[in-house]
Amino acid sequence: MRIALLGCGSVGRGVATVILEKGLDITITGMADSKSAVMDPDGIDIRAMLAKKRDTGLCGDRGLTAADVVNQGGYDVLVEVTPTNALTGEPALEHIRAALKRGRHVVTSNKGPVALAFSELRDMAQAAGVEFRYEATVGGAIPILHTLEHGLGGNTVKGLYGVLNGTCNYILTRMSEEGLTYDQALSEARELGYAEADPTYDVKGIDAAIKLVILADTIWGMQATLDDVEVTGIDMLTADALRLAATQDCTIRLIGEVVPEPKILRVAPRMIPTNHPLVIEGTLNAVTLKTDMAGEITLIGKGAGSIETASAIIGDLTYIAERYVKGT
Amino acid sequence: MRIALLGCGSVGRGVATVILEKGLDITITGMADSKSAVMDPDGIDIRAMLAKKRDTGLCGDRGLTAADVVNQGGYDVLVEVTPTNALTGEPALEHIRAALKRGRHVVTSNKGPVALAFSELRDMAQAAGVEFRYEATVGGAIPILHTLEHGLGGNTVKGLYGVLNGTCNYILTRMSEEGLTYDQALSEARELGYAEADPTYDVKGIDAAIKLVILADTIWGMQATLDDVEVTGIDMLTADALRLAATQDCTIRLIGEVVPEPKILRVAPRMIPTNHPLVIEGTLNAVTLKTDMAGEITLIGKGAGSIETASAIIGDLTYIAERYVKGT
Numbered sequence A, B: 001m002r003i004a005l006l007g008c009g010s011v012g013r014g015v016a017t018v019i020l021e022k023g024l025d026i027t028i029t030g031m032a033d034s035k036s037a038v039m040d041p042d043g044i045d046i047r048a049m050l051a052k053k054r055d056t057g058l059c060g061d062r063g064l065t066a067a068d069v070v071n072q073g074g075y076d077v078l079v080e081v082t083p084t085n086a087l088t089g090e091p092a093l094e095h096i097r098a099a100l101k102r103g104r105h106v107v108t109s110n111k112g113p114v115a116l117a118f119s120e121l122r123d124m125a126q127a128a129g130v131e132f133r134y135e136a137t138v139g140g141a142i143p144i145l146h147t148l149e150h151g152l153g154g155n156t157v158k159g160l161y162g163v164l165n166g167t168c169n170y171i172l173t174r175m176s177e178e179g180l181t182y183d184q185a186l187s188e189a190r191e192l193g194y195a196e197a198d199p200t201y202d203v204k205g206i207d208a209a210i211k212l213v214i215l216a217d218t219i220w221g222m223q224a225t226l227d228d229v230e231v232t233g234i235d236m237l238t239a240d241a242l243r244l245a246a247t248q249d250c251t252i253r254l255i256g257e258v259v260p261e262p263k264i265l266r267v268a269p270r271m272i273p274t275n276h277p278l279v280i281e282g283t284l285n286a287v288t289l290k291t292d293m294a295g296e297i298t299l300i301g302k303g304a305g306s307i308e309t310a311s312a313i314i315g316d317l318t319y320i321a322e323r324y325v326k327g328t
Helices: A010-021 A046-056 A066-072 A092-101 A111-128 A144-151 A166-178 A182-191 A206-220 A239-247 A306-323 B010-021 B046-056 B066-072 B092-101 B111-128 B144-151 B166-178 B182-191 B206-220 B239-247 B306-323
Strands: A002-006 A027-032 A037-039 A077-080 A105-108 A157-163 A250-260 A263-273 A284-291 A296-302 B002-006 B027-032 B037-039 B077-080 B105-108 B157-163 B250-259 B264-273 B284-291 B296-302
Touching: A002 A010, A002 A066, A002 A092, A010 A027, A010 A046, A010 A306, A027 A066, A037 A066, A066 A092, A077 A092, A077 A306, A092 A105, A092 A111, A105 A111, A105 A306, A111 A206, A144 A206, A144 A284, A144 A296, A144 B144, A144 B306, A157 A206, A166 A182, A166 A239, A166 A250, A166 A284, A206 A250, A206 A263, A239 A250, A306 B144, B002 B010, B002 B066, B002 B092, B010 B027, B010 B046, B010 B306, B027 B066, B037 B066, B066 B092, B077 B092, B077 B306, B092 B105, B092 B111, B105 B111, B105 B306, B111 B206, B144 B206, B144 B284, B144 B296, B157 B206, B166 B182, B166 B239, B166 B250, B166 B284, B206 B250, B206 B264, B239 B250
Parallel strands: A002 A027, A002 A077, A077 A105, B002 B027, B002 B077, B077 B105
Antiparallel strands: A027 A037, A157 A250, A157 A284, A250 A263, A284 A296, A296 B296, B027 B037, B157 B250, B157 B284, B250 B264, B284 B296
16 A cells, blocks of 8 residues: 655654554655655655654655645555644645545544535545545544444444543643642643643643534534534633532543534533543543443543554554555 | 344344334344244344244244254344353354354354354354454443454554453442442342342353453464463452552452463452543443553443343444445
């Protein structure tokens, strides 16, 4: 299987590293970062590319671009792992459209295009007879979409709720366990690399809301947008609120919830019993799927990380290889 | 898709009920209990069969047997959901072999044949070009095998541990939360239908051990048997042991564990921190899969129940329908 890999940040390097170290039967024929690109129909030298990126900050040549790779490269699957732009989805959205128009499968970890243009991209993929897969956009390494698609085959999903942002969960865990204030816990999260310099998207609940939109569109075809989600972040939570919850054998977690009928899309800090499966520690994520036959199924795992996200990407590539790329 | 359904206990009736109520495109052409059977190439009347079973204790005619259904019936998939015989696997094992020899897919919830003859049955299915699936044997409604097969595609599983017996988990939850003695908690479990009149298999850890054998064979091809599992049950646990664990913010759960290298298969009561994902309540089951890329993935759900087990059966049938039975 030949892939073109857009994005050479921690996820892109993670995917390339896993392909190299596990000796997977996947050839990277093109790779691009924001300033350069490299193409080789026989497969680029992954080790050399990673070394060049480390030494120069570029994965390829300045004369080539991601668009060149997408439009001229020879590949079976476009793997789009550039950072999320939640407002426009660009430049990923344009690249994904171009690959689907060329009849290529697309695998992405980029939440922007999926949240903004799910129906369009799904329809384009169906028309072209190819796959559009995005397991890595929700819950990191947790195979939520695979489980919905296959593991719970025959079930009707009646709703879901979960912890979809590891940064918030880390902050709330520390406030709850150590009695830290919100500002203290956020500082600690920043120092450990669990929160970005500007943590707005995470702590305001926007990242979790985007993931809810993706799940709502995938499971129920809701054609939801970020505006449909009622969002409350954790940045106004006080240590007192956590202490009060503790007196009732409860704690507070940022819970995302979708109900299809009557339609509810909501992200908010919620008080839940400390023995509830969604009370998980640190940067973990968890999702509970409410189904008609299987009852409630909860999946817990790492919500972020270079290799963890690569795991979800490789899972999608394996799925495509098994179904479409015979002989690999 | 045409199925033959062996077993008309709570699981068999659950499968039939779900097919009827959800209007699934599945035709039951044969059905058998231990004393009777019914066959109709055009599909038996599920509603009439369920009423007859309720009123007479028989699903069909005394003149027909399960073997008749298996050997003479017209079906694509044999669905074997009779009770587990852990010593011989019979009569299920013979029926499954016969169906595979006829080139029919097999789906089962019966732990006996899988634990006793996994390699043989897998090889027979491969030789015949059909599926042998058994999601319902481990973890009830939790799609553990689907997740291993697809959701974590590309990952190497390095080990697993989990809570695989709901009866024990219920007893331990009650001992821990209410300070009950083992005998008190067992009585309560019996009254609620969570423990059988003879709870030996459950409380001695044998049921969990059988599930470990199935997982070890499936994931690592260990060719393990029940004798390979080091088993300690919960029947000697005292309320004092639970109280002592509580003083260290821990509790005790019956944990099954498999490590492929060096080979460990073990079921034993273990002290674990109360905030650990495997500390689940009541009759729930949970499994944590340790993987090289995705890290630890934990799945939690109902480990038993008529409709929950039917969910796993239907999931396997859906898998087969998508791959083999086009046009359904």
